Amino acid sequence: MFKNLPDYVEDPILGLFDAYRADVRTRKVNLGIGIYCDEDGRVPVLASVRAARERIDGTEPCIYLPTEGLPGYRNAVRELVFGGATTDLQERVVTIQTAGGTGALRIGAEFLASTNTKPQICMPDPTWVNHQAIFQAAGFEVSHYPYCTPDGRFDIDGALATFKALPAGTVVLLHPCCHNPTGIDPSREEWGRLLDAIAQRALLPFFDMAYQGFAEGLDDDAWAVRECARREMPCLVASSYSKNFSLYGERVGALSIHAPGLEVAKVLGQLKVIVRRSYSCPPAQGAMLVATVLQDVQLHAQWRAELDGMRLRMLGVRASLHALLTRELPDADLSFLTRQRGMFSYSGLSGAQIERLRSRHGVYVVSSGRICIAGINASNIAQVCEALVETGFKPR
Ligand SMILES: Cc1ncc(COP(=O)(O)O)c(C=O)c1O
Structure with missing residues (x-):
C-alpha cells in the first residue's frame, strides 16, 4: 500500500x-x-501583543469559531487593508479569517477555481516559492510575467507587455509591498499603469500582502490595494499577520474579496462552504490577539x-x-x-x-x-x- x-x-x-x-x-x-x-x-x-494576551481570559472554554472567523477580527483587518470604516466597506468587501496568508491564498484560489472551468493565473517571475504550488493544487494553469530588469529595477515594460496579451478573466498575482523575494516594488506611477492595463484587459488582481507596514508604513504599503478599490475594480487580497504581529505559529491571516455591487451573502456563503470542507473553522488564539490590539486605541x-x-x-x-x-x-x-x-x-x-x-x-x-x-x-x-x-x- x-x-x-x-x-x-x-x-x-x-x-x-x-x-x-x-x-x-x-x-x-x-x-x-x-x-x-x-x-x-x-x-x-511585541509588547502590544503581550498586553492583549494578558487581557484575554484564558479560563474561558475555547469553543469553535464561526466558519468565517471572529467578527471583530474580520472588521478590524478589513479596515487595516482597505482603510476607512466598516460601515463603508461592508457592502463591497467580504473578509474571512484564514489560517495565515497561505490559507487565504488557498481559499481564494479554490473560490476562483469554483467559478471558472479553466482558471488561469499569471504571477511574477520570480515570486514566493509557494505561489505556484498553491494555485496549481487548486486547478490553475500558471504563467509568469517578468519582474526585474537586469539592473535590478521593476520591469514595468515586461509586465505590461505580458498583461496586454493575457485572456480576459486571467487572475494576476501582485505583491502590494515588499516583493518576495526581490524587495523591488513598483512606484505609484507604475502601479497606476499596471491597474490601467488590468482594467483594460478585464484581468482580476489577487494581491498577496504578507508584509504590510514593513516598507513605508501601514497605509502607504496598502496603496495599490486601496487604489484598486478606489477605482471600483474587483480584486482579492490575501493578508497575513504573521510578520507584522510576530505571530508566525498562530496562523493569523485573512482573505478579502472586493467588488462593487458584490453579492455579499452569496460570496461569504461560498467561502464558508470551502472552509467548512477544508478545516471547518479557523484557529482562535491569534485572531483574538490581533483583534484585541486593533480594537483598543492604546494597544x-x-x-x-x-x-x-x-x-x-x-x-x-x-x-x-x-x-x-x-x-x-x-x-x-x-x-x-x-x-x-x-x-x-x-x-x-x-x-x-x-x-x-x-x-x-x-x-x-x-x-x-x-x-x-x-x-x-x-x-x-x-x-x-x-x-x-x-x-x-x-x-x-
Ligand atoms: C509573499 C508571501 N505570501 C504569503 C506568505 C505566507 O504567510 P503566512 O506565514 O501568514 O502563511 C509569505 C510568507 O513567507 C510570503 O512571503
Whole structure:
C-alpha cells in the first residue's frame, strides 16, 4: 500500500531552515527564512501583543469559531487593508479569517477555481516559492510575467507587455509591498499603469500582502490595494499577520474579496462552504490577539509604534550593510541594498557563492540569492560582510 508515491521534494526554504538548526557552529547566521528578528537576533514578542494576551481570559472554554472567523477580527483587518470604516466597506468587501496568508491564498484560489472551468493565473517571475504550488493544487494553469530588469529595477515594460496579451478573466498575482523575494516594488506611477492595463484587459488582481507596514508604513504599503478599490475594480487580497504581529505559529491571516455591487451573502456563503470542507473553522488564539490590539486605541497605537520600530531597524541594517560593503568593494554598485524594501534583498549571489557562504562561513542564504535583511544585526553584520567579500560577491 502507498508504494508508488513520488519522492518528497523538500521545500527549499524550510529545508534550509532545518539545515541551519542542525548546524552545530556557534557563529552561524540565518539569512534564509522570512522571519523578522530583532537586534538581539530573537523573534520578538511585541509588547502590544503581550498586553492583549494578558487581557484575554484564558479560563474561558475555547469553543469553535464561526466558519468565517471572529467578527471583530474580520472588521478590524478589513479596515487595516482597505482603510476607512466598516460601515463603508461592508457592502463591497467580504473578509474571512484564514489560517495565515497561505490559507487565504488557498481559499481564494479554490473560490476562483469554483467559478471558472479553466482558471488561469499569471504571477511574477520570480515570486514566493509557494505561489505556484498553491494555485496549481487548486486547478490553475500558471504563467509568469517578468519582474526585474537586469539592473535590478521593476520591469514595468515586461509586465505590461505580458498583461496586454493575457485572456480576459486571467487572475494576476501582485505583491502590494515588499516583493518576495526581490524587495523591488513598483512606484505609484507604475502601479497606476499596471491597474490601467488590468482594467483594460478585464484581468482580476489577487494581491498577496504578507508584509504590510514593513516598507513605508501601514497605509502607504496598502496603496495599490486601496487604489484598486478606489477605482471600483474587483480584486482579492490575501493578508497575513504573521510578520507584522510576530505571530508566525498562530496562523493569523485573512482573505478579502472586493467588488462593487458584490453579492455579499452569496460570496461569504461560498467561502464558508470551502472552509467548512477544508478545516471547518479557523484557529482562535491569534485572531483574538490581533483583534484585541486593533480594537483598543492604546494597544493599536503601541503596535503601530512597534511595527515602525521593526521597519526602521531593517532600514538601518540596509544602510549599515551598504556602508560596510562599500568600504570593501568601492567600485561596486550597491545601491540595490537601500533601494529595495522590506525584509528581503535580492543579492545576485551565484549558486557556488551561496554554497561557500554556508559551508565555510555558516551564513545561510536561499538558492535564489535572496537575503533576509531582518536576520542581520550589529553582532553579525561584520561576519556577513566578510563572508560576502571572501566568496567573491560581485553585485549586478
Ligand atoms: C509573499 C508571501 N505570501 C504569503 C506568505 C505566507 O504567510 P503566512 O506565514 O501568514 O502563511 C509569505 C510568507 O513567507 C510570503 O512571503
